[in-house]
Amino acid sequence: MERWDHVSPAELAILETIFWSAGVSRAELAQHTEFSRSKANNAVASLLERGMLDETGPQASSGGRRAETLLLSRSLGYVAAIDLGATSLDVALMTPDLTVLAHHAEPADVGAGPGVILSRVREILRELRERCKVRREQIFAIGMGAPGPVEFGSGLLFAPPIMPGWEGFSIREYLGDEYRAPAYIDNDVNVMAMGELWRTHRRVPNLIVVKVGTGIGCGIVCNGMIYRGADGSAGDVGHICVDPNGLRCHCGNQGCVEVMAAAPAIARMGTEAAREGQSAMLAEVLASKGVITPEDVGNASRSGDTTANAIVKLAGTLIGQMLASAVNFFNPSQVLISGGVSRIGPLFLAAIRQSIYHRSLALSTRHLEIQYAPLGERAGIIGAGALALHETLRRRGRMP
Amino acid sequence: MERWDHVSPAELAILETIFWSAGVSRAELAQHTEFSRSKANNAVASLLERGMLDETGPQASSGGRRAETLLLSRSLGYVAAIDLGATSLDVALMTPDLTVLAHHAEPADVGAGPGVILSRVREILRELRERCKVRREQIFAIGMGAPGPVEFGSGLLFAPPIMPGWEGFSIREYLGDEYRAPAYIDNDVNVMAMGELWRTHRRVPNLIVVKVGTGIGCGIVCNGMIYRGADGSAGDVGHICVDPNGLRCHCGNQGCVEVMAAAPAIARMGTEAAREGQSAMLAEVLASKGVITPEDVGNASRSGDTTANAIVKLAGTLIGQMLASAVNFFNPSQVLISGGVSRIGPLFLAAIRQSIYHRSLALSTRHLEIQYAPLGERAGIIGAGALALHETLRRRGRMP
Numbered sequence: 028m029e030r031w032d033h034v035s036p037a038e039l040a041i042l043e044t045i046f047w048s049a050g051v052s053r054a055e056l057a058q059h060t061e062f063s064r065s066k067a068n069n070a071v072a073s074l075l076e077r078g079m080l081d082e083t084g085p086q087a088s089s090g091g092r093r094a095e096t097l098l099l100s101r102s103l104g105y106v107a108a109i110d111l112g113a114t115s116l117d118v119a120l121m122t123p124d125l126t127v128l129a130h131h132a133e134p135a136d137v138g139a140g141p142g143v144i145l146s147r148v149r150e151i152l153r154e155l156r157e158r159c160k161v162r163r164e165q166i167f168a169i170g171m172g173a174p175g176p177v178e179f180g181s182g183l184l185f186a187p188p189i190m191p192g193w194e195g196f197s198i199r200e201y202l203g204d205e206y207r208a209p210a211y212i213d214n215d216v217n218v219m220a221m222g223e224l225w226r227t228h229r230r231v232p233n234l235i236v237v238k239v240g241t242g243i244g245c246g247i248v249c250n251g252m253i254y255r256g257a258d259g260s261a262g263d264v265g266h267i268c269v270d271p272n273g274l275r276c277h278c279g280n281q282g283c284v285e286v287m288a289a290a291p292a293i294a295r296m297g298t299e300a301a302r303e304g305q306s307a308m309l310a311e312v313l314a315s316k317g318v319i320t321p322e323d324v325g326n327a328s329r330s331g332d333t334t335a336n337a338i339v340k341l342a343g344t345l346i347g348q349m350l351a352s353a354v355n356f357f358n359p360s361q362v363l364i365s366g367g368v369s370r371i372g373p374l375f376l377a378a379i380r381q382s383i384y385h386r387s388l389a390l391s392t393r394h395l396e397i398q399y400a401p402l403g404e405r406a407g408i409i410g411a412g413a414l415a416l417h418e419t420l421r422r423r424g425r426m427p
Numbered sequence: 428m429e430r431w432d433h434v435s436p437a438e439l440a441i442l443e444t445i446f447w448s449a450g451v452s453r454a455e456l457a458q459h460t461e462f463s464r465s466k467a468n469n470a471v472a473s474l475l476e477r478g479m480l481d482e483t484g485p486q487a488s489s490g491g492r493r494a495e496t497l498l499l500s501r502s503l504g505y506v507a508a509i510d511l512g513a514t515s516l517d518v519a520l521m522t523p524d525l526t527v528l529a530h531h532a533e534p535a536d537v538g539a540g541p542g543v544i545l546s547r548v549r550e551i552l553r554e555l556r557e558r559c560k561v562r563r564e565q566i567f568a569i570g571m572g573a574p575g576p577v578e579f580g581s582g583l584l585f586a587p588p589i590m591p592g593w594e595g596f597s598i599r600e601y602l603g604d605e606y607r608a609p610a611y612i613d614n615d616v617n618v619m620a621m622g623e624l625w626r627t628h629r630r631v632p633n634l635i636v637v638k639v640g641t642g643i644g645c646g647i648v649c650n651g652m653i654y655r656g657a658d659g660s661a662g663d664v665g666h667i668c669v670d671p672n673g674l675r676c677h678c679g680n681q682g683c684v685e686v687m688a689a690a691p692a693i694a695r696m697g698t699e700a701a702r703e704g705q706s707a708m709l710a711e712v713l714a715s716k717g718v719i720t721p722e723d724v725g726n727a728s729r730s731g732d733t734t735a736n737a738i739v740k741l742a743g744t745l746i747g748q749m750l751a752s753a754v755n756f757f758n759p760s761q762v763l764i765s766g767g768v769s770r771i772g773p774l775f776l777a778a779i780r781q782s783i784y785h786r787s788l789a790l791s792t793r794h795l796e797i798q799y800a801p802l803g804e805r806a807g808i809i810g811a812g813a814l815a816l817h818e819t820l821r822r823r824g825r826m827p
Contacts, residue, residue, distance in 0.1 A: 250649070
């Protein structure tokens with residue numbers, strides 16, 4: 028890692044620009060960094076010489092001489108990315124330009140505790156390394172998303188409601204036993220937001236990623252950076268009130284958007300509709316399976332079941348109402364919808380959109396885009412890799 | 428202004444640190460900028476030589492040799508600050524360390540249009556300059572807050588509801604006829620937030636200032652900078668819904684916090700209480716004056732009138748409910764309450780606090796301070812001066 032030791036501020040600005048742009052020409056570099064061509068070229072030459080950049084085939088050009096593309100060098104090593112969900116575990120090995128070399132996904136129960144989960148992470152990482160012939164020392168950055176509140180500075184989880192046994196457990200130290208690379212751990216939604224920000228090449232500096240699953244949470248990008256708030260709990264929107272007279276939530280308040288519209292609420296409304304004879308389709312599912320899941324409600328809605336449609340619309344409307352508050356307050360350029368529940372059908376997104384447009388100021392929605400998160404299920408793993416790489420650059424060069 | 432032309436990045440970092448700290452020693456400068464002592468000292472020496480810094484008497488020291496305090500030099504010139512409210516106009520002349528040399532306040536009707544208001548601004552500025560013996564050319568930065576949505580880049584107002592005739596009017600050009608100094612115009616609440624941020628020496632990087640008057644709006648400080656959002660409408664929280672079945676607002680929706688809890692709502696509830704015989708005290712005011720103002724409700728509440736107390740509490744609770752959404756989303760360190768309505772009595776702040784703590788996550792309120800904005804009515808004028816000075820530094824040196 029010695030080559031990192033003598034990186035100048037100008038060289039670090041070049042490295043960071045290349046990270047965000049995922050491949051760039053010398054002319055674009057000078058433009059982005061506002062350096063003179065000669066200053067940018069000198070920094071690039073020095074980085075190429077030390078093996079920190081690779082130069083690859085000509086970029087598609089608008090005419091004239093074709094430009095070479097500069098990338099973070101593969102000789103820097105590899106990035107390990109881990110995306111832990113409530114019920115799933117994804118692990119990937121990536122190059123420094125975030126190309127995925129190998130990816131493994133499997134079901135997991137986060138409630139099994141850190142010992143079980145993290146020893147499995149280490150096993151999978153070893154398998155992936157063997158498959159790609161990557162040595163342990165070649166991993167130079169590790170990034171991980173976890174489904175609970177994380178104190179980002181220490182990498183420790185803070186009173187994670189669905190992760191008993193994880194509080195105070197140092198994932199960083201555990202992984203540090205095997206890898207000398209620094210490990211960066213963040214909340215799953217922040218990691219997804221980092222993935223989407225990287226995807227836009229940081230050209231959308233203010234955006235929100237909302238994840239709707241068992242709970243509801245937001246990742247916030249502000250001025251081109253993940254915004255975590257004063258205590259790291261920014262974006263924890265599940266307990267925003269959407270109806271002062273609504274259902275009682277486990278937090279003690281009434282009408283939290285989570286208790287009214289997340290996955291368990293959709294399953295509950297579906298079950299009630301089945302029991303009360305409002306939907307023959309859902310009644311049939313309940314009779315045959317014994318339970319109704321949000322997917323069942325989504326399937327019934329897609330088949331035209333009126334009651335299922337009403338449930339999907341209600342959930343979307345309430346989530347949209349919460350997001351309208353966020354849009355009025357934060358005025359982002361994009362609201363990206365993700366998480367398991369986002370797949371319950373087109374009416375869901377339509378209801379969210381209608382509710383946000385209805386409830387937000389015209390000025391705030393003039394240019395607002397509301398859509399499914401483009402990286403979809405890959406946002407977490409790409410974001411974990413992007414987080415690891417970006418934090419490593421920042422720590423090396425003390426970037427702001 | 429030639430001395431601005433050859434300011435190095437290191438010198439600009441020094442100037443900006445001095446701006447935020449409002450007086451600092453050489454040792455503190457080196458610490459804040461993370462420059463070596465010799466690099467910081469060289470930059471300071473060069474700035475002193477060119478008359479951009481002043482060195483004043485020894486700072487209170489914790490022991491040992493007393494340190495000199497460095498300030499932006501008075502020889503740079505003067506800052507003009509303008510704080511335009513819906514019904515008031517404040518103008519001040521300040522030194523580069525934001526010491527107020529002269530300040531004039533008078534009632535004004537913003538609805539009279541830009542011609543009337545701004546010619547009065549120019550008159551007052553001339554009077555203040557004469558009083559302080561400041562020549563026109565000595566004004567090097569102008570800052571202004573206005574009670575409507577502002578497109579900050581252009582300085583133009585955008586569809587300002589209470590400012591007919593101002594849309595598209597260039598305040599910048601109008602003032603530019605008399606002053607060569609750059610003029611920066613922003614929304615009144617953003618300007619107040621800038622004032623409070625400067626007051627904290629930027630040590631509270633994430634805070635919200637909420638102004639409750641005829642309308643309700645927020646100024647947002649994010650990572651030590653005013654956050655304006657994608658379209659400049661961030662913080663426009665007046666139409667966040669606090670009751671889906673609440674009163675109809677002029678925006679067409681039901682239950683907006685503004686229609687439920689701002690000054691007109693408090694006056695309306697007071698008037699109803701007087702008419703319906705719920706409050707003898709308010710009935711008496713209505714009989715003698717013909718109208719009830721929020722101040723009347725506040726006075727009745729302070730005298731122990733039960734109905735007036737209930738009105739003040741209800742307004743505070745609803746505003747607190749809206750702020751709880753903002754706190755859950757944004758996780759600031761401070762929520763600062765300001766505006767005319769904030770003076771209607773101690774029950775108002777108590778109800779806001781109770782509502783925020785009740786409705787927000789424990790993690791988000793662990794270190795949260797909720798209080799009246801410490802600069803009070805001076806926040807606008809101080810903020811306008813701070814905005815002018817900071818933007819001038821940024822433009823000179825292209826600071827981020």
